[in-house]
Amino acid sequence: MNILLDQGWSEIDSKLVKNYVLPNFAEGINFINLIANEAEKADHHPDLKLYNYKNVRISLTTHSKRRITKKDIALAKTIDHIYDSMKVY
Numbered sequence: 201m202n203i204l205l206d207q208g209w210s211e212i213d214s215k216l217v218k219n220y221v222l223p224n225f226a227e228g229i230n231f232i233n234l235i236a237n238e239a240e241k242a243d244h245h246p247d248l249k250l251y252n253y254k255n256v257r258i259s260l261t262t263h264s265k266r267r268i269t270k271k272d273i274a275l276a277k278t279i280d281h282i283y284d285s286m287k288v289y
C-alpha cells in the first residue's frame with residue numbers, strides 16, 4: 201500500500217484514487233480499454249472517468265467489502281504497468 205502512495209495513489213473515502221494525463225483523447229480511450237481488459241480478466245472493476253479530454257481518473261475499491269482489498273492493490277499496480285507500457289509519456 202505505501203508503495204502505491206509513493207506512486208501517486210491517494211486513499212480517499214476507502215478508495216484508491218489516481219489521476220493520469222495522456223497525450224490526447226484517443227490515448228485516453230486506449231488506456232481505458234487496456235484497463236478494462238485486465239479488469240475483466242481479474243473480475244475486479246474500477247470506476248473510470250475520462251475528463252478534460254485527456255485525463256483519466258481511476259477509483260478502486262472492493263464494493264462487496266466496502267474497503268480497499270488486495271484485489272484493489274493488485275489492480276492499481278497493473279494499471280501503473282499499463283500506463284508505463286504505453287511508453288509515449
Ligand SMILES: C[C@H](O)[C@H](O)[C@H]1CNC2=NC(N)=NC(=O)C2=N1
Nearest residue numbers: 243244245246261262263264265
Ligand atoms: C460476481 C462478481 O465477481 C462480483 O460482482 C465482482 C465483480 N467486480 C467487482 N469489482 C469491484 N471493484 N468490487 C467488487 O466487489 C466486485 N465484485
